[in-house]
Amino acid sequence: MKKTLILLSFLSLAAFPAFAQNSEIGLLVGGAKALKTAAGGKSDFQHGFEELSYGLLIDQSTVFKIKLGRMDAKTAFVSKDANGHQVVDIVDPKGQVQYADVAVEYRFSEPFGTTGLFAGTGLYRQSAGSRQESDYGFVGGVNGIFPITRSVGIIAEGSYHWVHFYSPKPRYGAVSVGLRFAF
Numbered sequence: 001m002k003k004t005l006i007l008l009s010f011l012s013l014a015a016f017p018a019f020a021q022n023s024e025i026g027l028l029v030g031g032a033k034a035l036k037t038a039a040g041g042k043s044d045f046q047h048g049f050e051e052l053s054y055g056l057l058i059d060q061s062t063v064f065k066i067k068l069g070r071m072d073a074k075t076a077f078v079s080k081d082a083n084g085h086q087v088v089d090i091v092d093p094k095g096q097v098q099y100a101d102v103a104v105e106y107r108f109s110e111p112f113g114t115t116g117l118f119a120g121t122g123l124y125r126q127s128a129g130s131r132q133e134s135d136y137g138f139v140g141g142v143n144g145i146f147p148i149t150r151s152v153g154i155i156a157e158g159s160y161h162w163v164h165f166y167s168p169k170p171r172y173g174a175v176s177v178g179l180r181f182a183f
Contacts, residue, residue, distance in 0.1 A: 030176025048072030092128030
């Protein structure tokens with residue numbers, strides 16, 4: 001995860017002239033739910049979703065975002081037996097998934113503010129106690145931004161995370177609300 005953060009930081013600094021563009025920071029909190037896991041499908045909706053995002057306006061309606069976050073959700077660790085079949089080792093109903101995503105968001109102007117569709121990819125790490133596992137994943141979702149002032153607004157967001165930890169691939173859904181600061 002450190003290598004990923006260093007790479008993302010380097011890429012952000014390499015694009016330093018782009019920082020003269022309009023930028024935004026988003027802070028989101030909410031809840032997450034495991035939609036599909038090796039531990040038997042769906043889990044209960046759990047509070048404990050936090051996300052910090054940095055967005056850079058590339059075009060009038062297009063935003064490049066770096067998203068860092070964590071969600072509390074049911075996690076499962078899988079290994080293979082001597083025959084090559086998957087065996088569930090650990091199931092933690094109160095596990096944690098951390099991620100660093102890069103996404104592109106397209107926004108639509110609305111009478112109340114804007115709505116947006118976003119999609120991207122990133123690195124995910126699940127943990128249960130002292131055991132950890134990392135792999136890549138994808139994110140997609142929809143959000144709405146309700147401006148309070150020109151630089152402050154409220155964000156409501158729903159996202160879907162598909163992670164490549166094992167087969168069948170675990171999926172997580174998250175619903176969150178927070179603040180957006182534009183500068």
